[in-house]
Amino acid sequence: MSTVDQANNQGSKITTALNVGSGVNIQELATSLSEAELNPKIELTQGKIDESELKISALAVVKSGITRINTALSNLEDTSTLTTFSATSSAATSVTAAPVQGTSATPGSYLVQASQLAAPTRIISNEFSSATQTLNSGTGFNVVVNQGPSPGVNTTVSVTDTTPTGVVNAINTSNIGVSATLINKSAAVTEQARVTFSAMTSGQSFTLAGITVTASGSATAAEVAASLANLAAGGSANASDKLTTSGTISGWTTESVNGASVNFTSTTAGSGVTDLAAASDANSLLSIAPTQGVADSWYISVSGETGVKNQFSMSSTPDLGFSTxxxxxxxxQNAILSVNGIGSINRASNSFSDVISGVSIVLSGTSAATIEVVENLSSLRDSLDEFVSSVNDFNKELDEMADPDDTESAFGGSLANDSSFVSLIRKQVKALVDKESATASGSMSSFRDLGMSFKLSGDIEIDETKYTNAVTNNLSNVREMLTGNTDSQSRYDSSDKGLALESRITLLGLIETDGILANRETNAGSTLESQKEALAELEERMSNAYERYIKQFAAMESIVQRSKSTGDYLEGQFKAMENMYSN
Known part of the structure; x- marks a missing residue:
């Protein structure tokens, strides 16, 4: 409506300047009258909308506070996570221990010793010259794997790629619980070579293994050989008055001279060995003959899982050596161990968690070890502290929301007009401290037995002496009271539930569908929608009132204008008659 108002207002000013009409700004008058008629109602409705929106936000904060309390209680709900455990070994190189997450352990000292470690079956094949050596003349064949204790179960593995590599792939893709790999044994071989030298004349030279030898005169083959005998890695050539040398021996060592020959041995083992060769020998002074080189020597290695139940044997046609x-x-074989003097405990693996309750053990040796299992109560206290903190923070928020004079906090006074709701919610939360557990045990039946009580301010506090006495002397009773000695118990389970779960169910009844908080949120939302609709109707009524006033004032302006025109005409006629008679 503002754009139309501006245009009409401008037109009214022009009319007034021309001394046309009544001289009244009818747009301003129409606006003032329509606002005077409806603005009080609009402002009142807008105020109600603001209150409803604030209340809805406050209800969300209430829900968030209850959810936080509920989460704190969930940390007290399961017996396996109420406290934590640590496990240490006195001989970690032989036995390691760790608590199993999500389970309860029994604190104590345990003497563990293995007399035998679990081991798998390991079988190798005969030797092959290469990974791609053709087997069985290229014709496909079978490998039979017999698994389990005698008589076992036979599984036939079909080999179509008739090479050692093909055998490995066939076994691995059969998915029968054994694995195969290729191993090149040649990696352990060190190369040797025998070098036979020739006589040299002045000016002749050669370079071998990093050393350059040049004749300064005539030298016999034996003299040349002697210059390179008994050299350690990195050594320089032996002095000779007939030879000059430079450089140091690299990658090789040498043995004693044997006439005109010297044996060289590589300092590099494995497939990285390269044959001994002269870097320069223009006069063919050297004769190099490998005496032991790097020859491929491939084997198929097959292994399974540890434990007697996983034993296996193999055979094949052609015979690849698996049955040799x-x-x-x-x-x-199984691992065999004793725990606290109880011997002959067999396990298929060296890793297990079913011997000492709640403790995972890994064996790596046969030395005795003492495992200490300790229960840590800090997680219990942390969970209780969070419960107390969440309740205290929640009550503080309720106090601010219920106080009509609170203008400082974000939601101050937002629920001041719903004191019955605030009182009910506060009462339900406060009652959790006195709630009796359906799984009460010994002297432990409620949170008060853990030292909780209310201060004059309404906040919860924990009496340290009472708490310490409870967890020191009655921890098992505390556990049963809070958890019912259960894990992941359903809220719909008909059996008795621990105090933490029962308390959670009480809170969930407030915030879930059909709970008092959910109903308040629904009602507040409906009220807000109605108020917004009412505001829209009022704004439309204001617009209509403005248009009505404009029409009324426009008609008035027309009458005034016609009256002015008649007066001006008559005034003109009288002046004309007066002029006629005066002449």
Whole structure:
């Protein structure tokens, strides 16, 4: 409406300047009258909308506070996580121990010793010259794997790629619980070579293994060989009055001279070895013959899982050596251990968590170890402190929302007109401290038995002496009271529930569907929508009132204008008659 008002107002000013009409600004008058008629109602309705929006926000804060309390209680709900445990070993190189997350352990000292470690079956094949050596003349064949204790179960693995690599792939893709790999044994071989030298004349030279030898005169083959005998890695050539040398020997060592020959041994083992060769020998003074080189020597290695139940044997046609006794490197066996004097405990693996309750053990040796299992109560106290803090913070927020004179806090006075709701919510939360557990145990039946009580201010506090006495002398009773000695118990379970879960159910009844808080949120939302609709109607009525006034004042302006025109006409006629008679 403002754009129309501006245009009409401008038109009214022009009319007034021309001394046309009544001289009244009808747009301003129409606006003032319509606002005087409806603004009080609009402002009142807008105020109600603001209150409703603030209340809805406050209810969200109430829900958030209850949810926080509920979360704090959930940390007290399961027996396995109420406290934490630590496990340490006195001989970690032989036995390691750790608590199993999400389970309860029994504190104490445990003497553990293994007499035998679990091991897998390990079998190797015969030797192959390469990873791609053709087997069985290129014709496909089968490998039979017999698994489990005698008589075992046979599984046939079909080999279509008739190479050692193909055998490995066939075994691994059969998914029968054994794995195969190729191993190149040649990596352990060190190369040796015999170098036979020739006589040299002045000016002749050669370079070998990093050393350059140049003849300054005539030298026999034996003299040349002697200059390079008995050299350690990085050493310089032996002095000779007939030879000059430079550089140091690299990658090789040498042995004693044997006539005109010297044996060289590589300092590099494995596939990185390269044949000994002269870097320069223009006069063919050297004859190099490898005496032991790097020859490929491939084996298929097959292993399974540890434990007697996972033992296996293998055979094949053609015979790849899997069934040869000397190729069976180890047979599967169980770990055998004793705990606190109880011996002959068998496990298929060296890692297990079912011997000492709540403790995972890994064996790596046969030395005795003492495992200390300790219960840590800090998690219990942290959870209780969070419960207390969440309730105290919640009550503070309720106080601010219920105080009609609170103008400083964000939601001060937002629920001042709903004191019955605030009182009910506060009462329900406060009652949790006195709530009796359905799984009360010994002298432990409520949060008060853990030292909780209310201060004069209404805040909860924990009496340290009472709490310490409870967890020191009655921890099992505390656990049963809070958790019912259960884990992940359903709220719909008909059996008795621990205090923490029962308290959570009480709170969930407030915030879930059909709970008092959910109903308040629904009602507040409906009220807000109605108020917004009422505001829209009032604004429309104001617009209509303005248009009505404009029409009325426009008609008045027309009458005034016609009256002015008639007066001006008559005035003109009288002046004309007066002039006629005066002449």
């Amino acid at each position: 006794g000397s190729n069976v490197l180890s047979s599967a």
